[in-house]
Amino acid sequence: MRRPHDLGGLPGGPVVPSEHDFALWEKRVDALLVLLGEKGLVRVDELRRNIEGLGEGAYERYGYYERWIEAVTATLLERGVLTADEIGRKLAELAAGQATA
Amino acid sequence: MSAARFRPGDPVRVRRSDPPGHIRTPSYIRGKPGVIERLCGRFGNPEELAYNRTGSVLPLYRVRFAQRTVWPDYRGGDGDSIDVEIFEHWLEPA
Numbered sequence: 001m002r003r004p005h006d007l008g009g010l011p012g013g014p015v016v017p018s019e020h021d022f023a024l025w026e027k028r029v030d031a032l033l034v035l036l037g038e039k040g041l042v043r044v045d046e047l048r049r050n051i052e053g054l055g056e057g058a059y060e061r062y063g064y065y066e067r068w069i070e071a072v073t074a075t076l077l078e079r080g081v082l083t084a085d086e087i088g089r090k091l092a093e094l095a096a097g098q099a100t101a
Numbered sequence: 102m103s104a105a106r107f108r109p110g111d112p113v114r115v116r117r118s119d120p121p122g123h124i125r126t127p128s129y130i131r132g133k134p135g136v137i138e139r140l141c142g143r144f145g146n147p148e149e150l151a152y153n154r155t156g157s158v159l160p161l162y163r164v165r166f167a168q169r170t171v172w173p174d175y176r177g178g179d180g181d182s183i184d185v186e187i188f189e190h191w192l193e194p195a
Contacts, residue, residue: 001121008129009172045150049123079153 003052004059026065033072042075050074105160106189111137113164114195115187123151126191134195135166141186160189 022030036042050071054062062070076082107113117132125147141161149156168181175181 001119002128006128008127043150043153045123045147046153048147049151052123 005052029065029069029072033068036072041079041081042072046075047071105140107137107162107192109137109139112195113137113192116191116193123148126187127185129171130166130185130187133166133171135164138163138165138184146188161186162189162192164192
């Protein structure tokens with residue numbers, strides 16, 4: 001069962017070396033993962049598993065930090081740190097805040 | 102903690118296996134023969150850590166493979182090699 005990350009030996013096209021600035025939310029995702037790791041709430045191996053287990057095509061479609069935050073969310077749900085309901089309510093609250101802002 | 106099964110210079114072969122789960126042994130190296138280059142140390146098994154289980158602490162080896170062996174159409178030099186770090190349970194004597 002070859003997962004999408006297991007690319008060794010497959011045609012990959014040219015490597016395009018380019019720099020880009022990180023958006024604020026990307027830096028926040030990075031910081032969030034560091035903090036969760038320090039608190040023992042996420043292991044890097046769990047994160048990798050959840051990144052590689054993203055749905056069909058998602059590994060290619062998502063950006064780097066989009067994969068990270070999806071995987072962090074999945075891990076926190078598995079661990080029982082957050083519930084889906086808590087996440088859903090918070091997202092709705094944030095969306096409502098943006099709508100009225 | 103188990104003693105290391107292999108020593109530098111030992112010929113080994115990567116197991117040809119395709120289990121489900123969180124596997125760190127790359128597909129392209131499975132089934133290939135190589136030689137133990139060094140024992141890197143003992144580390145938690147990522148196949149277990151990925152599911153938040155402590156699991157076993159296993160010897161991890163750096164294994165050297167001839168590029169010609171790994172890639173049938175390799176066009177580089179005969180002496181070219183590639184090193185891959187592989188946990189002990191993926192290796193068998195060759």
